[in-house]
Amino acid sequence: MTGFFAGRTLDGLGRDLRSGAATAAGLLARALESVDPSLNAFVIVDAEGAAAAARTADEELAAGRDRGPLHGVPVAIKDIIDVAGLPTGMGSDHFAGHIPERDAACVESLRAAGAVIVGKTTTHEFAYGASGDTAVNGPSRNPHDPSRISGGSSGGSAVAVAAGMVPLAIGTDTGGSVRIPAAFCGIAGFKPAYGAVPTEGVFPLSVSFDHVGVLAATPADCWTAYQVLKRPSPGDAEPAPVPGDIRVAWVESGPVERDVAETVRRLVPDALPVRLDLRELRRIFAAIQDSEAYEVHVERVADAPELYQPVTLDRLRRAGETPGWRYVRASRERARFVEEAAALLRRHDVLALPTVPITAPEIGRLECGLGPVQPALLSLTCPWNVLGLPALSVPAGTVGGLPVGLQLVTAAGREELLFALAAGTAA
Structure with a gap:
């Protein structure tokens, strides 16, 4: 857990960005320095594309345009989710060299919120496994003990967060694929209600059960990301009150x-x-x-x-x-x-x-x-x-x-x- 983002929260990073104590370009540099190839969290790191996004984020903040709590924040994306211009391989030789032309809906939401997409993370092949140890690029490894599984299928995303490479990562969850690696890697993982986050641009495993979810160091950071990703609904303006005594x-x-x-x-x-x-x-x-x-x-x-x-x-x-x-x-x-x-x-x-x-x-x-x-x-x-x-x-x-x-x-x-x-x- 030696990466720069270990122990850091989205709220703290946001304060640093807005006070001038940090820049999006500087946070990206820290993310790139923190990538540990031995844990096999990333399939590909898009240093050039991320650098361009970070420059834009810094320019917008300097001009007074603030897109919200993910503005300038490095984010990793599971490799069954389309990111325009980057290979999306699904952990399989079947999709070697496949490069989508359009972002998945959840990636579009992240970009609109000013997030900086660092790269794609290791997935169990076609997300069809809960261990995270079966992929053409090999297993993602648990940062607490690299001889052990990360859990899957969003293992690379969990490892990237747990090891402090990025503060936030996106995964998918069809039977536990966000929550299992979150538990094994010692972080928080949230699977929203079915249909709450759009799955367009995500390679299907089981359409009745597929969900897009988030992984972060804390539940509060998962909540922050979920607010960016979720579909608008009529009830958003008036959330149900939280009772003082939760049963x-x-x-x-x-x-x-x-x-x-x-x-x-x-x-x-x-x-x-x-x-x-x-x-x-x-x-x-x-x-x-x-x-x-x-x-x-x-x-x-x-x-x-x-x-x-x-x-x-x-x-x-x-x-x-x-x-x-x-x-x-x-x-x-x-x-x-x-x-x-x-x-x-x-x-x-x-x-x-x-x-x-x-x-x-x-x-x-x-x-x-x-x-x-x-x-x-x-x-x-x-x-x-x-x-x-x-x-x-x-x-x-x-x-x-x-x-x-x-x-x-x-x-x-x-x-x-x-x-x-x-x-x-x-x-």
Whole structure:
């Protein structure tokens, strides 16, 4: 955690920029100096394009034009999100040399806010994995222990923030791909409600579950970035008031390593235990995601299977075996659980549980104390993608020297509750 931005917040950087204590060009230089190739956070760094954006940001501030809290701030973008003029490879040989002509919608929002795009970050191939260790450019590495996974699939974005290379990074989250690496790398990660941030220009994994999310050192910085990225809505002018006493429920989540559960539970000791069938939600998630992922890739699997990483190809072929009736039934059952979760969130303001039930395993490890690694990584995060609810992972301390996360979930439109609670609970 030696990069310049370690321990720095967007609020502090903004004060420095506006007081003249820092410049956008100077912050960019610090970001470029902080990039640690050994952690494999970045696929490409766009020093020239970022320098031009930083010059513009400085010129605008000098002329009195302030675009807001991200003006002049270095930001990294996950490599399944289009950035005009930069390669977008999806972590795969299938898209070697692919250069989009247009920015994704979320990148357009960042540029309009004056952010400086530093480069593209490592993604698990096609975002189809929660470990972050399968990509044509190799695994992103956990800055707390480079022999361990970063988590994925937005691993490079999490590593770039956790190691202080940038103060903010954008990722995607289909089953936990922002929250899992945030927890493993000891930072905050926010998955907004489904559809709250546009996904145009993001390569699809599972269109029913795909979300754009943010990773930052603190929950407050995630909130700041979310305000820039979210779609305007009629309720924006009058946010719901945050109650003085937030009612928190602890979701009995099933298998969790004991030290992880005890460490996370200490942050919300008064939360009342409740039950939601996460096991069944995981089954729904698997049926829908597998069907939709295979639909995206069916021609590539048939025509050029050799261009996939072997692990990805095997997952896709198994996904293609999902029968149509299972997808239809899972879609119907999903609607029932949406209603059940809504009823639960009428009785409680926020649901709490660990983000991941284990600490970060070693790179390449396939089994953990709870069974196969990949299902364990997704087990507590994917249900909230099925339900489309906003979910925030905040640092909850360490177990054996490795970070763990507390996951907070609420109803769409009540996101302020997550961040108000996180302000008082984050370790």
